[in-house]
Amino acid sequence: MNTELLEALDMLEREKNISRKALVEAIENSLITACKNHFGKSDNMTVSVNMETGDFDVIAKKTVVEKVEDPVMEISLSEAQTVKEDAQLGDELSVKIDSKEFGRIATMNAKNVILQKIREEERSVLFGEYKEKERQVVTGVVQRRMGKNISINLGRLDGVLNENEMIKGEVLRPTERVKVFVLEVRDLPKGPRVYVSRTHPELVKKLFESEVTEVRDGIVEIKGIAREAGSRTKIAVVSNDENVDPVGACVGLNGSRVNSIVGELHGEKIDIISWNENPAMLIENALSPAKVIYVIADADEKTADVVVPDYQLSLAIGKEGQNARLAARLTGYKIDIKSESQAKEAGDFIGYDEEDYENYQEFEEEELNDLDSDNLLAFDEEEYEETELEAEDELVIDETVFDEVSSEDIEE
Secondary structure, three states: HHHHHHHHHHHHHHOOOOOHHHHHHHHHHHHHHHHHHHOOOOOOOEEEOOOOOOEEEEEEEEEEOOOOOOOOOOOEHHHHHHHOOOOOOOEEEEEEEOOOOOOOOOOOHHHHHHHHHHHHHHHHHHHHHHHOOOOOEEEEEEEEEEOEEEEEEEOOOOEEHHHHHHOOOOOOOOOEEEEEEEEEEEEOOEEEEEEEEOEEEEEEHHHHHOOOHHHOOEEEEEEEEEEEEOEEEEEEEEOOOOOOOOHHHHHOOOHHHHHHHHHHHOOEEEEEEEEEHHHHHHHHHHHHOOOOEEEEEEEEEEEEEEEEEOOOOHHOOOOHHHHHHHHHHHOOOEEEEEEEEHHHHHHHOOOOOOOOOOOOHOOOOOHHHOOHHHHHOOOOOHOOOOHHHHHHHHHHHHHHHHHOOHHHHHHH
């Protein structure tokens, strides 16, 4: 029994995660290569390895001839009869070759073949292992800077965080542990290369899946994400269980869940809103925290006109237009935001009073969903005009009568 070979196979299988079958195949190929180097050819030679004992044999098939002209392919009758007593001319015999006869060069070549095969198998195993992690979030340790890029140790391989995949203003220090999104794994001549990102929107989604049990179990579904890495993210969620509040589940008790994700992203703000099939309602939610008076959404053109109170205009647009920009990305609509005054000047808005607007806010969502999808309004303008006229009729006071009333009557 070749215990040394078996121990070597066990160690490589355990440490390099290379299958024993591949290692045995490497040994067989190396011995065939050694035979070719030693004898000049190996067409008639085979190698067999016993995987249980570790013993191996090199066998050459030779033809029995009276006069040997090619010792690699032929064997004399007298020599053949030492191998097989009843051997006859023309018979084919399997002759065992002693590998110890191989020269130094043949042995070195055989060794190189084994090492090359091990390296190839190791690369293949690593590539397969990390290919399965593609589009997933993994934890790595910051190693060093490589020009404008950063090397992050992911275990058995180092990932590359390119400059355009870094969060603007984020400082990653050596030995710091960070979570990254695996963008792509490539099999290059020098070995597998893993490319990672800190800016991809899917990073936020995967962090919520790992932090929020309801998201991981599919009870709460993330319908859309719009992200400006390092600054703000808007995420729309919906619940598949009427007893579960999707926003509350993602926020957690006292904000514990969302704060954990914000900490991982080094302070990036996250807005969690409720998804709605009604585009007008979805756009209103997406513009949160700004309050919206009404929304007109064109489902065919994917455009929306939004009116907000004058004092909410800057909040609705956001710093450098960020809030409106993220809302547009999240909903897929081109959003035009106007203040109440601007809408009145343009003739797009007839005005409203607080009581009517509060009544509108109490409308059932089912009623809103019944509105024409091509011209989705937060409320009907014709109904509003009728409401306004009725309200005026009820509140009109005749000024002439009021003038005739004396102060004494008023006191009474």
